[in-house]
Amino acid sequence: MQYQSYTDHQLLDMLRLGDKAALNEIYTRYQGILYSHAFRRFPDREEVRDVVQDIFxxxxxxxxxxxVGTSLAAYLYTSVRNRLLNIIRHQKVQDAYVHSLQNFIDKGENITDEKLxxxxxxxxxxxxxxxxxxxMRLIFEMSRQLNMSHQQxxxxxxxxxxxxxxxxxxxxRILKVRLGPRTFSIFF
Structure with a gap:
């Protein structure tokens, strides 16, 4: 209860000193607001949850x-906005690649070679x-191959x-590094 009475500036000072309770209070104050803010701009619940979680x-x-230049709230909102813009930018690149790949497939050239x-x-x-x-492999395979949610x-x-x-x-992240961005984007 004591942490609820602290200002954002005081919480930041305590956070810098490694106070996990200060982080918990900041999370309690801003998690819901940031989620709502992000979801209005990017309506993908899982991705928005991941973005907000990553911010914290x-x-x-x-x-x-x-x-933190101005206020903690402004810093967090800006962080969420920038993260969402990066995701959108990445999706545009991925969509362009998929479109390019689809054009290649539609032409039907060298189908046997493609299969190999x-x-x-x-x-x-x-x-x-x-x-x-x-x-990590077990969790990843349950998520991707069995289509289980994180909660399940x-x-x-x-x-x-x-x-x-x-x-x-x-x-x-590991697979993206090992496979390279092109191969990674085809499968994930």
Whole structure:
């Protein structure tokens, strides 16, 4: 209850010193507002949850070097906006690539060669997924192959949904690095 009486500036000072309760209070104050703000601009519940969660994870991870110019609220809103703009920009690039790929497919050139390349790419992706750490691989396969939600995976493996979300996100980052952006965007 004591933390509710602190100002945002005081909470930031305590956060910089590693006070997790200060982070919890900031999260309590701003999580709902940021989610609503983001969802109005980008109506994908899972992606918006991930964005908001990442903002607070980054807030904690960068607490020692945090530079908040105006107010904490403005900083958080700007962080959400920038993250959403990055996602939208990435989706545009991905859509352009998919459109280009679709045009190539529509032309129907070299179908046999494409099948061989597709099999090779699938083998490569399976190989890289198999190289993930055991729990990360299990969570990733449950998410992608069994189409289970983060909540369902968390319940089945007795983990927190945040852990599941983090493991899936980390798996995607690892695969993106290992496979390269082009191959990664085809499959994920």
């Amino acid at each position: 994870i980054n807030l904690w991870n960068n607490r020692a070097h945090l530079q 390349r597709e099999k090779e790419l699938i083998r490569l992706v399976e190989q890289e997924v198999a190289a993930l750490p055991a729990q 995976i968390a319940e089945e493996l007795n983990l927190s949904p945040l852990t599941v979300r983090t493991q899936v996100r980390n798996a995607l």
